[in-house]
Amino acid sequence: MPQRYTPKIMTNTITPKPDTTWLLTRPVTLNLARRLEGNFYQIAALNDASKTLQDAADALGVNKPTLINYVSAIGIKWSNKKTYAKRNPNRFNA
Numbered sequence: 202m203p204q205r206y207t208p209k210i211m212t213n214t215i216t217p218k219p220d221t222t223w224l225l226t227r228p229v230t231l232n233l234a235r236r237l238e239g240n241f242y243q244i245a246a247l248n249d250a251s252k253t254l255q256d257a258a259d260a261l262g263v264n265k266p267t268l269i270n271y272v273s274a275i276g277i278k279w280s281n282k283k284t285y286a287k288r289n290p291n292r293f294n295a
Contacts, residue, residue, distance in 0.1 A: 209230050210230070211231075212229060212230075213229075214234075215238045215241065216238060217238050217241040223275070224276075225274050225276065226276040237271060240261060240271065241275065243260075243261060244261070244272065244275065245277065247261075248272075248277060248279055248280055251280055251281045253282075253283045254268055254269065254272075254281075254283070
C-alpha cells in the first residue's frame with residue numbers, strides 16, 4: 202500500500218508560561234515548539250549571563266547548531282558570539 206503524505210502541523214507561537222505568548226520568527230513544527238517552550242527561559246538566562254553558544258549548548262545538553270536553530274526561531278540576538286581572529290591573516294598577501 203502506498204504511503205500517504207501527512208502534512209506537518211506548523212505553529213508561529215509558543216507559550217512558555219500559561220499567560221505569556223511569544224511570536225516566533227518563522228513557523229516551526231509542534232515538536233520543536235514544545236522543545237522551545239521547555240527551554241525558553243533557560244536560553245534567555247544563559248544569554249543574559251553572557252555565555253558563549255558552546256557553553257550554553259553544553260548546559261542545555263544539545264549541539265551548538267541545534268542551539269543556533271533554537272535562537273534563530275525564538276528571534277533573540279545572542280549577546281556573546283565568541284569569534285576568533287584568523288591564524289595568519291596575511292597568508293594570501295604574498
